[in-house]
Amino acid sequence: MSTVSSTIRQERVRHDFALREMTVTAWRDLTPRIRRVTLAGPMEGFTSLGPGDHVKVFFPNPSTGVLNAPRLVDGRLERPAGEVIARDYTPLVNADGALELDVVIHGDAGPASAWATNVSEGAQIVVAGPRGSKLPPEGADWYVLAGDETALPAISRWLRLLPEDADVTVLAEVQDADDEAYLGALDSPHQVTYLHRGSAEPGTTTLIADAVRALPSKDGAGFWWLAGEAQSLVPARRYLRRELGLDQAAVDCSGYWKRGTPEHDHHAPVDPSDP
Ligand SMILES: Cc1cc2nc3c(=O)[nH]c(=O)nc-3n(C[C@H](O)[C@H](O)[C@H](O)COP(=O)(O)OP(=O)(O)OC[C@H]3O[C@@H](n4cnc5c(N)ncnc54)[C@H](O)[C@@H]3O)c2cc1C
Known part of the structure; x- marks a missing residue:
């Protein structure tokens, strides 16, 4: 991308x-x-x-x-x-x-x-x-929405808000196929790629980062929205911001919870080395 x-x-x-x-x-x-x-x-x-x-x-x-x-x-x-x-x-x-x-x-x-x-x-x-409220962005030609189960409610809102013909890629980390019912119930025209964590503990995998990295390159202005366990999002954010050089406006990445930390503050920088 x-x-x-x-x-x-x-x-x-x-x-x-x-x-x-x-x-x-x-x-x-x-x-x-x-x-x-x-x-x-x-x-x-x-x-x-x-x-x-x-x-x-x-x-x-x-x-x-x-x-x-x-x-x-x-x-x-x-x-x-x-x-x-x-x-x-x-x-x-x-x-x-x-x-x-x-x-x-x-x-x-x-x-x-x-x-x-x-x-x-x-x-x-x-x-x-x-x-x-942060309104949906203007000026995006395509969108990538990625997150774990805690991000699914927000992703469901994105999918209802964006036009049916918008170019949207959804990457959803879930435990297994049972969790696919959540976005499945929306009957959205946008396809969802599920990343099954299986028996791994939530917040311990690199599934989202790996899937983000594996997405094919695309022309136009992309908007990336990522949310989920804070530490597991760090490699995805580093890839987007540092390797691809995307600017802040194109990447909205939010730590919705942090493994081992009760009441995680989502205003804290996802990547402390790059606040
Ligand atoms: C903007 C925003 C929107 C959010 N929307 C939703 C939402 O719609 N639905 C939703 O479920 N969550 C959502 N969250 C995440 C939710 O706020 C956190 O998961 C919160 O920590 C849950 O509080 P708790 O009291 O259950 O656990 P806490 O007391 O905060 O944490 C106790 C322990 O549980 C762990 N923990 C917290 N959440 C999880 C989890 N999901 N899976 C595994 N371990 C966890 C913590 O790391 C800690 O070790 C959102 C967060 C933000 C910032």
């Missing part, structure tokens, strides 16, 4: 800050590892225009069940005392206008995963944001 000097522009839009107290109305498993949780609550003013948008979700403490979250009082943010448990998720809005979160179940080590594992109707969480 080529494109050294990028003609790509991505507009950012800010949204009014909002906190929403939400109640679980339903949940179902989309794959053996991804659980969709449907929420009821105030959705007035909810705006999410970018496929990679995220909300900050405040969860109850798994041991005590206490939900400690900020509140808006007379327009002012009041932070609670005590431990606050918050994680980032991709907001999805269903046909009825209800907010849905597709949560990767990865065991009890993480409070968000533990919450989703044991979720029941009536459970409560608080959702903040999105604070802003």
